[in-house]
Amino acid sequence: xxxxxxxxxxxxxxxxxxxxxxxxxxxxxxxxxxxxxxxxxxxxxxxxxxxxxxxxxxxxxxxxxxxxxxxxxxxxxxxxxxxxxxxxxxxxxxxxxxxxxxxxxxxxxxxxxxxxxxxxxxxxxxxxxxxxxxxxxxxxxxxxxxxxxxxxxxxxxxxxxxxxxxxxxxxxx
Amino acid sequence: xxxxxxxxxxxxxxxxxxxxxxxxxxxxxxxxxxxxxxxxxxxxxxxxxxxxxxxxxxxxxxxxxxxxxxxxxxxxxxxxxxxxxxxxxxxxxxxxxxxxxxxxxxxxxxxxxxxxxxxxxxxxxxxxxxxxxxxxxxxxxxxxxxxxxxxxxxxxxxxxxxxxxxxxxxxxxxxxxxxxxxxxxxxxxxxxxxxxxxxxxxxxxxxxxxxxxxxxxxxxxxxxxxxxxxxxxxxxxxxxxxxxxxxxxxxxxxxxxxxxxxxxxxxxxxxxxxxxxxxxxxxxxxxxxxxxxx
Numbered sequence: 403x404x405x406x407x408x409x410x411x412x413x414x415x416x417x418x419x420x421x422x423x424x425x426x427x428x429x430x431x432x433x434x435x436x437x438x439x440x441x442x443x444x445x446x447x448x449x450x451x452x453x454x455x456x457x458x459x460x461x462x463x464x465x466x467x468x469x470x471x472x473x474x475x476x477x478x479x480x481x482x483x484x485x486x487x488x489x490x491x492x493x494x495x496x497x498x499x500x501x502x503x504x505x506x507x508x509x510x511x512x513x514x515x516x517x518x519x520x521x522x523x524x525x526x527x528x529x530x531x532x533x534x535x536x537x538x539x540x541x542x543x544x545x546x547x548x549x550x551x552x553x554x555x556x557x558x559x560x561x562x563x564x565x566x567x568x569x570x571x572x573x574x575x
Numbered sequence: 576x577x578x579x580x581x582x583x584x585x586x587x588x589x590x591x592x593x594x595x596x597x598x599x600x601x602x603x604x605x606x607x608x609x610x611x612x613x614x615x616x617x618x619x620x621x622x623x624x625x626x627x628x629x630x631x632x633x634x635x636x637x638x639x640x641x642x643x644x645x646x647x648x649x650x651x652x653x654x655x656x657x658x659x660x661x662x663x664x665x666x667x668x669x670x671x672x673x674x675x676x677x678x679x680x681x682x683x684x685x686x687x688x689x690x691x692x693x694x695x696x697x698x699x700x701x702x703x704x705x706x707x708x709x710x711x712x713x714x715x716x717x718x719x720x721x722x723x724x725x726x727x728x729x730x731x732x733x734x735x736x737x738x739x740x741x742x743x744x745x746x747x748x749x750x751x752x753x754x755x756x757x758x759x760x761x762x763x764x765x766x767x768x769x770x771x772x773x774x775x776x777x778x779x780x781x782x783x784x785x786x787x788x789x790x791x792x793x794x795x796x797x798x799x800x801x802x803x804x805x806x807x808x809x810x811x812x813x814x815x816x817x818x819x820x821x822x823x824x825x826x827x828x829x830x831x832x833x834x835x836x837x838x839x840x841x842x843x844x845x846x847x848x849x850x851x852x853x854x855x856x857x858x859x860x861x862x863x864x865x866x867x868x869x
Contacts, residue, residue: 416599424590438594442601449602474820496591499584506576507584525578526585532730539819539839541771541852543715543734543755556576 416445419462422527423469429518430473432511440476444469467537470519477515509556517552520545649673649779650846669813672846673779674699682726684752686712693731701731701774702810702844702867708738708769712748713756731774734758737863739766739855762854767835770853770863777848803857807842807864814842814864816857840864 420441427440447468455461499507510518523529523537524545531549535542552558590598651671677698687693689709693716694701713735719728734756738744740763747757758769801818819839838860839852849867851860 420590420595420598424594425585425588428588434591434594438598438601441598442605445598445602446605449605497587497589499587503580503584503587506580507588509576510581510584521581522585526582539821541734542730542732542773546753546755556581558576558578558581 412449415448415461419465422462423465425522425526426466426469426519427473429511429522430470430515431476436476440469440472443472447472463533463537466523467539470538513552513555517548517555520548521552521556524549651777669843670846671777671843671848673777674846675779676729676776680718680726680729681716682718682720682724684718685716686748686750686752687714687716687731688712690714690731697729697776699776699847700845700869701847702849702869704737704863704866705868706737706739706863706866707733708735710746710748712750715752715756717752727778729776729778731776732772734771735769736772736851737766737770737853739763739769739853739859741766741769765855765859767854768837770851770855770860773850775848775850777846801857805840805857805861805864807867809865810842810844810867812842812844814840816840816860818857819852821852 423441423444424437427437427444431437431440444465448465452461452464455464510521513521519538520534523534524531529537531542531545534545538545649672651673677696680696680698687696688711690701690703690707693714696716713733715730715732717730717732718726719730721727735746735758738760741760742763743759743761745759749756760769762768801816803816805814805816806812807814817839819837821835821837835854837852837854838857839850840860841848841850842864843849851863853860855863
Protein backbone atom coordinates (compact mmCIF):
# COMPACT_ATOMS: atom_id res chain seq x y z
CA UNK A 403 0.00 0.00 0.00
CA UNK A 404 1.27 3.42 -0.94
CA UNK A 405 2.39 5.63 1.93
CA UNK A 406 0.31 8.58 2.84
CA UNK A 407 1.38 11.71 0.96
CA UNK A 408 2.25 14.88 2.76
CA UNK A 409 -0.43 17.55 2.52
CA UNK A 410 2.09 19.75 0.75
CA UNK A 411 2.81 17.12 -1.91
CA UNK A 412 -0.87 16.42 -2.44
CA UNK A 413 -1.63 20.13 -2.78
CA UNK A 414 1.16 20.52 -5.34
CA UNK A 415 -0.06 17.67 -7.52
CA UNK A 416 -3.71 18.60 -7.14
CA UNK A 417 -3.14 22.22 -8.13
CA UNK A 418 -0.90 21.25 -11.01
CA UNK A 419 -3.24 18.76 -12.66
CA UNK A 420 -6.77 19.63 -11.56
CA UNK A 421 -7.58 21.73 -14.64
CA UNK A 422 -6.12 19.19 -17.06
CA UNK A 423 -8.09 16.34 -15.48
CA UNK A 424 -11.19 18.50 -15.26
CA UNK A 425 -10.99 19.17 -19.01
CA UNK A 426 -10.56 15.47 -19.77
CA UNK A 427 -13.32 14.17 -17.50
CA UNK A 428 -15.73 16.91 -18.49
CA UNK A 429 -15.03 16.27 -22.19
CA UNK A 430 -16.26 12.72 -21.70
CA UNK A 431 -19.18 13.00 -19.29
CA UNK A 432 -20.26 16.58 -20.03
CA UNK A 433 -21.82 17.25 -16.68
CA UNK A 434 -20.70 18.69 -13.39
CA UNK A 435 -21.65 15.96 -10.90
CA UNK A 436 -20.03 13.10 -12.77
CA UNK A 437 -16.90 15.15 -13.43
CA UNK A 438 -16.59 15.68 -9.70
CA UNK A 439 -16.91 11.96 -8.97
CA UNK A 440 -14.32 11.06 -11.58
CA UNK A 441 -11.81 13.61 -10.32
CA UNK A 442 -12.27 12.45 -6.75
CA UNK A 443 -11.64 8.87 -7.80
CA UNK A 444 -8.64 9.81 -9.96
CA UNK A 445 -6.90 11.74 -7.19
CA UNK A 446 -7.79 9.08 -4.61
CA UNK A 447 -6.23 6.48 -6.90
CA UNK A 448 -3.14 8.65 -7.16
CA UNK A 449 -2.98 8.84 -3.36
CA UNK A 450 -3.28 5.11 -2.74
CA UNK A 451 -2.47 3.15 -5.87
CA UNK A 452 0.00 5.22 -7.85
CA UNK A 453 3.24 3.50 -8.76
CA UNK A 454 6.62 5.09 -8.22
CA UNK A 455 6.96 7.75 -10.88
CA UNK A 456 10.25 8.30 -12.66
CA UNK A 457 9.45 11.84 -13.73
CA UNK A 458 6.73 14.46 -13.48
CA UNK A 459 5.79 13.70 -17.08
CA UNK A 460 5.34 10.04 -16.20
CA UNK A 461 3.07 11.05 -13.33
CA UNK A 462 1.08 13.38 -15.57
CA UNK A 463 0.52 10.69 -18.22
CA UNK A 464 -0.51 8.20 -15.57
CA UNK A 465 -3.10 10.62 -14.20
CA UNK A 466 -4.42 11.33 -17.70
CA UNK A 467 -4.81 7.64 -18.42
CA UNK A 468 -6.53 6.93 -15.12
CA UNK A 469 -8.96 9.81 -15.73
CA UNK A 470 -9.68 8.62 -19.28
CA UNK A 471 -10.35 5.09 -18.03
CA UNK A 472 -12.57 6.27 -15.18
CA UNK A 473 -14.51 8.46 -17.61
CA UNK A 474 -14.99 5.60 -20.06
CA UNK A 475 -16.08 3.24 -17.30
CA UNK A 476 -18.56 5.85 -16.16
CA UNK A 477 -20.04 6.18 -19.64
CA UNK A 478 -20.40 2.42 -19.94
CA UNK A 479 -22.94 2.37 -17.13
CA UNK A 480 -26.38 1.95 -18.62
CA UNK A 481 -27.96 4.93 -16.92
CA UNK A 482 -25.13 7.24 -17.96
CA UNK A 483 -25.09 6.48 -21.66
CA UNK A 484 -27.58 9.08 -22.69
CA UNK A 485 -27.09 11.53 -19.87
CA UNK A 486 -25.80 14.56 -21.71
CA UNK A 487 -26.67 17.88 -20.21
CA UNK A 488 -24.83 20.52 -22.17
CA UNK A 489 -27.61 23.07 -22.00
CA UNK A 490 -26.72 26.23 -20.12
CA UNK A 491 -23.49 24.64 -18.88
CA UNK A 492 -21.18 27.57 -19.50
CA UNK A 493 -23.47 29.72 -17.37
CA UNK A 494 -23.92 27.23 -14.55
CA UNK A 495 -20.21 26.47 -14.46
CA UNK A 496 -19.35 30.17 -14.26
CA UNK A 497 -17.40 30.22 -17.49
CA UNK A 498 -17.10 33.65 -18.95
CA UNK A 499 -17.83 32.79 -22.57
CA UNK A 500 -19.32 34.82 -25.36
CA UNK A 501 -22.26 33.46 -27.38
CA UNK A 502 -19.85 32.63 -30.21
CA UNK A 503 -17.58 30.71 -27.84
CA UNK A 504 -20.53 28.81 -26.42
CA UNK A 505 -21.48 27.78 -29.94
CA UNK A 506 -17.89 26.64 -30.58
CA UNK A 507 -17.93 24.71 -27.31
CA UNK A 508 -21.10 22.95 -28.47
CA UNK A 509 -19.32 21.94 -31.67
CA UNK A 510 -16.31 20.62 -29.77
CA UNK A 511 -18.50 18.66 -27.35
CA UNK A 512 -20.46 17.22 -30.26
CA UNK A 513 -17.33 15.53 -31.64
CA UNK A 514 -17.06 11.76 -31.19
CA UNK A 515 -15.31 11.01 -27.88
CA UNK A 516 -12.25 9.54 -29.54
CA UNK A 517 -11.72 12.63 -31.68
CA UNK A 518 -12.38 15.03 -28.85
CA UNK A 519 -9.84 13.58 -26.42
CA UNK A 520 -7.15 13.13 -29.09
CA UNK A 521 -7.66 16.71 -30.26
CA UNK A 522 -7.50 18.07 -26.74
CA UNK A 523 -4.26 16.24 -25.93
CA UNK A 524 -2.69 17.31 -29.23
CA UNK A 525 -3.91 20.83 -29.87
CA UNK A 526 -4.16 22.02 -26.28
CA UNK A 527 -1.71 19.94 -24.25
CA UNK A 528 0.83 19.64 -27.08
CA UNK A 529 1.31 15.85 -26.97
CA UNK A 530 2.63 14.12 -30.07
CA UNK A 531 0.63 11.41 -31.82
CA UNK A 532 3.02 8.79 -30.40
CA UNK A 533 2.55 10.06 -26.86
CA UNK A 534 -1.22 10.15 -27.23
CA UNK A 535 -1.15 6.60 -28.58
CA UNK A 536 0.74 5.48 -25.47
CA UNK A 537 -1.61 7.30 -23.14
CA UNK A 538 -4.81 6.07 -24.80
CA UNK A 539 -3.43 2.61 -25.59
CA UNK A 540 -4.13 2.79 -29.28
CA UNK A 541 -1.94 3.01 -32.35
CA UNK A 542 -0.22 6.17 -33.53
CA UNK A 543 -1.99 5.91 -36.85
CA UNK A 544 -5.37 5.76 -35.11
CA UNK A 545 -4.52 9.03 -33.36
CA UNK A 546 -3.58 10.64 -36.69
CA UNK A 547 -6.87 9.53 -38.20
CA UNK A 548 -8.85 10.88 -35.26
CA UNK A 549 -7.12 14.25 -35.49
CA UNK A 550 -7.80 14.36 -39.19
CA UNK A 551 -11.48 13.59 -38.66
CA UNK A 552 -11.78 16.01 -35.77
CA UNK A 553 -10.30 18.84 -37.85
CA UNK A 554 -12.69 18.02 -40.65
CA UNK A 555 -15.73 17.96 -38.37
CA UNK A 556 -14.77 21.26 -36.76
CA UNK A 557 -13.83 22.72 -40.15
CA UNK A 558 -10.57 23.68 -38.47
CA UNK A 559 -8.42 25.56 -40.92
CA UNK A 560 -4.83 25.79 -39.84
CA UNK A 561 -2.52 28.47 -41.14
CA UNK A 562 0.85 27.39 -42.55
CA UNK A 563 2.79 28.08 -39.35
CA UNK A 564 0.31 26.07 -37.31
CA UNK A 565 0.42 23.22 -39.80
CA UNK A 566 4.20 23.06 -39.58
CA UNK A 567 4.07 23.08 -35.79
CA UNK A 568 1.51 20.29 -35.81
CA UNK A 569 3.55 18.23 -38.26
CA UNK A 570 6.56 18.71 -35.98
CA UNK A 571 4.56 17.58 -32.96
CA UNK A 572 3.21 14.62 -34.91
CA UNK A 573 6.74 13.62 -35.83
CA UNK A 574 6.07 14.21 -39.49
CA UNK A 575 8.87 16.65 -40.25
CA UNK B 576 -12.79 27.17 -36.48
CA UNK B 577 -9.34 28.63 -35.86
CA UNK B 578 -6.80 26.86 -33.67
CA UNK B 579 -6.58 29.81 -31.28
CA UNK B 580 -10.39 29.85 -30.87
CA UNK B 581 -10.30 26.17 -30.00
CA UNK B 582 -7.56 26.75 -27.41
CA UNK B 583 -9.35 29.79 -25.99
CA UNK B 584 -12.42 27.70 -25.19
CA UNK B 585 -10.38 25.34 -23.02
CA UNK B 586 -8.58 28.23 -21.37
CA UNK B 587 -11.95 29.48 -20.18
CA UNK B 588 -13.11 26.06 -19.01
CA UNK B 589 -11.95 26.44 -15.44
CA UNK B 590 -13.05 24.28 -12.58
CA UNK B 591 -15.68 26.18 -10.57
CA UNK B 592 -14.62 27.01 -7.01
CA UNK B 593 -17.42 25.05 -5.40
CA UNK B 594 -16.54 21.98 -7.40
CA UNK B 595 -12.92 22.40 -6.34
CA UNK B 596 -13.96 22.44 -2.68
CA UNK B 597 -16.25 19.44 -3.02
CA UNK B 598 -13.56 17.38 -4.75
CA UNK B 599 -11.08 18.10 -1.97
CA UNK B 600 -13.69 17.20 0.65
CA UNK B 601 -14.49 13.99 -1.22
CA UNK B 602 -10.84 12.98 -1.35
CA UNK B 603 -10.43 13.65 2.36
CA UNK B 604 -13.49 11.49 3.09
CA UNK B 605 -12.05 8.72 0.95
CA UNK B 606 -8.75 9.08 2.79
CA UNK B 607 -10.41 8.58 6.16
CA UNK B 608 -12.37 5.59 4.88
CA UNK B 609 -9.26 4.11 3.31
CA UNK B 610 -7.32 4.25 6.55
CA UNK B 611 -9.92 2.02 8.21
CA UNK B 612 -9.93 -0.28 5.18
CA UNK B 613 -6.14 -0.61 5.31
CA UNK B 614 -6.19 -1.67 8.94
CA UNK B 615 -8.82 -4.30 8.23
CA UNK B 616 -6.94 -5.54 5.20
CA UNK B 617 -3.71 -5.99 7.15
CA UNK B 618 -5.35 -8.67 9.27
CA UNK B 619 -6.59 -10.55 6.22
CA UNK B 620 -3.19 -10.28 4.56
CA UNK B 621 -1.49 -12.10 7.43
CA UNK B 622 -3.54 -15.19 6.65
CA UNK B 623 -3.29 -14.89 2.87
CA UNK B 624 0.28 -13.65 2.47
CA UNK B 625 1.52 -16.55 0.35
CA UNK B 626 -1.43 -16.51 -2.03
CA UNK B 627 -1.37 -12.75 -2.48
CA UNK B 628 2.35 -12.61 -3.13
CA UNK B 629 2.03 -14.47 -6.40
CA UNK B 630 -1.10 -12.76 -7.64
CA UNK B 631 0.18 -10.23 -10.12
CA UNK B 632 -2.58 -7.79 -10.91
CA UNK B 633 -0.74 -5.09 -12.75
CA UNK B 634 2.55 -4.15 -14.27
CA UNK B 635 4.10 -0.79 -14.63
CA UNK B 636 6.96 -0.11 -16.92
CA UNK B 637 9.20 2.16 -14.93
CA UNK B 638 12.45 2.30 -16.83
CA UNK B 639 15.54 3.98 -15.60
CA UNK B 640 18.34 5.31 -17.72
CA UNK B 641 21.77 3.86 -17.17
CA UNK B 642 23.51 7.19 -17.14
CA UNK B 643 22.59 10.84 -17.01
CA UNK B 644 24.65 11.78 -20.04
CA UNK B 645 22.32 10.07 -22.45
CA UNK B 646 24.20 10.58 -25.69
CA UNK B 647 27.28 8.81 -24.34
CA UNK B 648 25.36 5.84 -22.96
CA UNK B 649 25.19 2.63 -24.90
CA UNK B 650 22.54 0.94 -22.83
CA UNK B 651 19.51 1.80 -20.82
CA UNK B 652 17.32 -0.24 -18.57
CA UNK B 653 13.60 -0.66 -18.98
CA UNK B 654 12.39 -1.80 -15.60
CA UNK B 655 8.93 -3.35 -15.61
CA UNK B 656 7.49 -3.51 -12.14
CA UNK B 657 4.70 -5.99 -11.59
CA UNK B 658 2.88 -5.25 -8.38
CA UNK B 659 0.84 -7.67 -6.40
CA UNK B 660 -2.47 -7.00 -4.68
CA UNK B 661 -0.72 -6.31 -1.42
CA UNK B 662 1.66 -3.88 -3.08
CA UNK B 663 4.71 -6.10 -3.36
CA UNK B 664 6.90 -5.33 -6.36
CA UNK B 665 8.38 -7.89 -8.72
CA UNK B 666 10.88 -6.34 -11.10
CA UNK B 667 11.57 -7.44 -14.64
CA UNK B 668 14.35 -5.64 -16.42
CA UNK B 669 14.97 -5.35 -20.13
CA UNK B 670 18.17 -3.90 -21.49
CA UNK B 671 17.67 -1.45 -24.30
CA UNK B 672 20.56 -0.18 -26.38
CA UNK B 673 21.36 3.01 -28.19
CA UNK B 674 22.33 1.52 -31.52
CA UNK B 675 24.48 2.51 -34.45
CA UNK B 676 22.84 2.42 -37.86
CA UNK B 677 23.92 3.24 -41.40
CA UNK B 678 25.22 6.78 -41.49
CA UNK B 679 23.15 7.50 -44.60
CA UNK B 680 19.86 6.14 -43.23
CA UNK B 681 16.89 8.29 -44.24
CA UNK B 682 16.23 11.32 -42.09
CA UNK B 683 12.76 11.89 -43.45
CA UNK B 684 9.54 9.98 -42.97
CA UNK B 685 8.61 7.59 -45.73
CA UNK B 686 6.81 4.34 -46.49
CA UNK B 687 8.58 1.02 -47.10
CA UNK B 688 7.45 -2.24 -48.65
CA UNK B 689 8.81 -4.73 -46.11
CA UNK B 690 10.91 -5.11 -42.99
CA UNK B 691 13.72 -6.39 -45.21
CA UNK B 692 13.83 -3.00 -46.91
CA UNK B 693 13.95 -1.35 -43.49
CA UNK B 694 16.78 -3.66 -42.43
CA UNK B 695 18.83 -2.59 -45.44
CA UNK B 696 18.11 1.05 -44.74
CA UNK B 697 19.17 0.81 -41.10
CA UNK B 698 21.87 -1.81 -41.45
CA UNK B 699 20.34 -3.72 -38.52
CA UNK B 700 18.72 -7.16 -38.36
CA UNK B 701 15.09 -7.01 -37.26
CA UNK B 702 12.67 -9.64 -36.04
CA UNK B 703 10.21 -10.76 -38.70
CA UNK B 704 7.24 -13.09 -38.89
CA UNK B 705 6.90 -15.63 -41.70
CA UNK B 706 3.17 -14.82 -41.66
CA UNK B 707 3.68 -11.11 -42.30
CA UNK B 708 1.33 -9.45 -44.76
CA UNK B 709 3.52 -7.38 -47.05
CA UNK B 710 2.33 -4.96 -49.65
CA UNK B 711 3.77 -1.86 -51.26
CA UNK B 712 4.04 0.99 -48.70
CA UNK B 713 2.87 -1.22 -45.82
CA UNK B 714 5.46 0.06 -43.34
CA UNK B 715 5.65 3.60 -42.07
CA UNK B 716 9.24 4.69 -41.38
CA UNK B 717 9.24 7.55 -38.87
CA UNK B 718 12.50 9.43 -38.48
CA UNK B 719 12.71 11.49 -35.30
CA UNK B 720 15.20 14.33 -35.40
CA UNK B 721 16.63 16.40 -32.59
CA UNK B 722 16.45 20.19 -32.82
CA UNK B 723 19.93 20.16 -34.34
CA UNK B 724 18.63 17.85 -37.09
CA UNK B 725 20.28 14.68 -35.83
CA UNK B 726 18.44 11.39 -36.14
CA UNK B 727 17.88 10.03 -32.63
CA UNK B 728 15.11 7.49 -33.10
CA UNK B 729 13.54 5.45 -35.88
CA UNK B 730 10.10 3.88 -35.59
CA UNK B 731 8.72 1.28 -37.94
CA UNK B 732 4.97 0.89 -37.87
CA UNK B 733 2.74 -1.59 -39.66
CA UNK B 734 -0.87 -1.52 -38.58
CA UNK B 735 -1.75 -4.80 -40.23
CA UNK B 736 1.46 -6.74 -39.94
CA UNK B 737 -0.16 -10.16 -39.55
CA UNK B 738 -3.71 -10.85 -40.74
CA UNK B 739 -4.22 -14.36 -39.37
CA UNK B 740 -7.63 -15.71 -40.33
CA UNK B 741 -9.46 -12.43 -40.88
CA UNK B 742 -11.59 -12.49 -44.04
CA UNK B 743 -12.58 -10.28 -46.95
CA UNK B 744 -9.49 -8.14 -46.61
CA UNK B 745 -9.47 -4.95 -48.62
CA UNK B 746 -6.56 -2.55 -48.21
CA UNK B 747 -5.67 0.85 -49.51
CA UNK B 748 -2.00 1.76 -49.26
CA UNK B 749 -0.68 5.30 -49.55
CA UNK B 750 2.82 6.38 -50.50
CA UNK B 751 2.76 9.69 -48.64
CA UNK B 752 4.17 9.28 -45.11
CA UNK B 753 1.38 11.40 -43.61
CA UNK B 754 -1.34 9.22 -45.09
CA UNK B 755 -2.43 6.33 -42.94
CA UNK B 756 -2.99 3.03 -44.74
CA UNK B 757 -6.52 1.69 -44.63
CA UNK B 758 -7.89 -1.80 -44.15
CA UNK B 759 -11.42 -3.23 -44.21
CA UNK B 760 -12.04 -6.82 -43.16
CA UNK B 761 -14.34 -9.25 -41.46
CA UNK B 762 -13.29 -10.90 -38.22
CA UNK B 763 -11.84 -14.37 -38.21
CA UNK B 764 -12.31 -16.97 -35.49
CA UNK B 765 -8.86 -16.53 -34.01
CA UNK B 766 -7.99 -13.03 -35.22
CA UNK B 767 -10.72 -10.48 -34.58
CA UNK B 768 -8.33 -7.87 -35.97
CA UNK B 769 -4.87 -7.89 -37.53
CA UNK B 770 -1.86 -7.73 -35.23
CA UNK B 771 -0.15 -4.39 -35.57
CA UNK B 772 3.56 -3.87 -35.05
CA UNK B 773 5.71 -1.05 -33.74
CA UNK B 774 9.49 -1.27 -33.65
CA UNK B 775 11.47 1.41 -31.87
CA UNK B 776 15.19 1.82 -32.53
CA UNK B 777 16.94 4.34 -30.31
CA UNK B 778 20.18 5.59 -31.73
CA UNK B 779 23.60 6.30 -30.36
CA UNK B 780 25.70 9.22 -31.39
CA UNK B 781 29.30 10.18 -30.93
CA UNK B 782 28.42 13.79 -31.44
CA UNK B 783 28.03 15.85 -28.33
CA UNK B 784 24.54 17.04 -29.14
CA UNK B 785 21.44 17.39 -27.06
CA UNK B 786 18.85 14.71 -27.68
CA UNK B 787 15.30 15.12 -26.49
CA UNK B 788 15.09 13.64 -23.02
CA UNK B 789 13.97 10.04 -23.08
CA UNK B 790 12.34 9.18 -19.78
CA UNK B 791 12.11 5.54 -20.78
CA UNK B 792 8.36 5.43 -20.36
CA UNK B 793 6.88 3.93 -23.47
CA UNK B 794 3.92 2.09 -22.05
CA UNK B 795 2.12 2.03 -18.75
CA UNK B 796 0.53 -1.25 -17.74
CA UNK B 797 -0.92 -0.14 -14.45
CA UNK B 798 -4.47 -0.04 -15.80
CA UNK B 799 -4.23 -3.19 -17.92
CA UNK B 800 -5.77 -6.54 -17.11
CA UNK B 801 -4.37 -10.05 -17.00
CA UNK B 802 -0.74 -8.97 -16.99
CA UNK B 803 1.76 -11.80 -17.44
CA UNK B 804 5.43 -12.28 -18.06
CA UNK B 805 6.05 -14.72 -20.86
CA UNK B 806 9.39 -16.11 -21.91
CA UNK B 807 9.69 -16.27 -25.70
CA UNK B 808 11.55 -19.55 -25.94
CA UNK B 809 12.59 -19.05 -29.53
CA UNK B 810 14.31 -15.75 -28.70
CA UNK B 811 15.28 -16.35 -25.09
CA UNK B 812 13.80 -13.08 -23.85
CA UNK B 813 10.92 -12.17 -21.58
CA UNK B 814 7.91 -10.27 -22.86
CA UNK B 815 5.22 -8.52 -20.88
CA UNK B 816 1.76 -9.54 -22.05
CA UNK B 817 -1.40 -7.77 -21.04
CA UNK B 818 -5.00 -7.35 -22.10
CA UNK B 819 -6.06 -3.86 -23.11
CA UNK B 820 -9.55 -2.53 -23.70
CA UNK B 821 -9.23 -0.36 -26.79
CA UNK B 822 -10.93 0.59 -30.00
CA UNK B 823 -7.84 1.95 -31.64
CA UNK B 824 -6.04 -1.02 -33.14
CA UNK B 825 -7.26 -0.81 -36.69
CA UNK B 826 -8.54 2.08 -38.74
CA UNK B 827 -11.81 2.80 -37.10
CA UNK B 828 -13.63 4.90 -39.64
CA UNK B 829 -16.70 4.16 -37.59
CA UNK B 830 -15.90 6.28 -34.59
CA UNK B 831 -18.49 4.48 -32.51
CA UNK B 832 -16.69 1.16 -32.81
CA UNK B 833 -17.17 -0.84 -29.65
CA UNK B 834 -14.29 -1.35 -27.26
CA UNK B 835 -12.49 -4.63 -27.77
CA UNK B 836 -10.24 -6.75 -25.72
CA UNK B 837 -6.77 -6.85 -27.26
CA UNK B 838 -3.61 -8.69 -26.41
CA UNK B 839 -0.61 -6.39 -26.07
CA UNK B 840 3.00 -7.57 -25.98
CA UNK B 841 6.21 -5.64 -25.45
CA UNK B 842 9.78 -6.87 -25.23
CA UNK B 843 13.32 -5.83 -26.04
CA UNK B 844 15.51 -7.97 -28.29
CA UNK B 845 19.10 -7.01 -29.02
CA UNK B 846 18.42 -3.53 -27.75
CA UNK B 847 15.41 -2.89 -29.98
CA UNK B 848 11.91 -2.50 -28.54
CA UNK B 849 9.11 -4.49 -30.19
CA UNK B 850 5.42 -3.95 -29.48
CA UNK B 851 2.49 -5.87 -30.89
CA UNK B 852 -1.22 -5.45 -30.34
CA UNK B 853 -4.28 -7.13 -31.80
CA UNK B 854 -7.75 -8.40 -30.96
CA UNK B 855 -6.52 -11.93 -30.34
CA UNK B 856 -6.17 -14.09 -27.24
CA UNK B 857 -2.93 -14.06 -25.27
CA UNK B 858 -2.32 -17.65 -26.40
CA UNK B 859 -2.52 -16.56 -30.05
CA UNK B 860 -0.17 -13.70 -29.28
CA UNK B 861 2.28 -16.15 -27.68
CA UNK B 862 2.17 -18.35 -30.78
CA UNK B 863 2.84 -15.28 -32.93
CA UNK B 864 5.78 -14.24 -30.72
CA UNK B 865 7.32 -17.71 -30.93
CA UNK B 866 7.30 -17.40 -34.74
CA UNK B 867 9.47 -14.28 -34.80
CA UNK B 868 13.02 -14.60 -36.10
CA UNK B 869 15.73 -12.46 -37.70
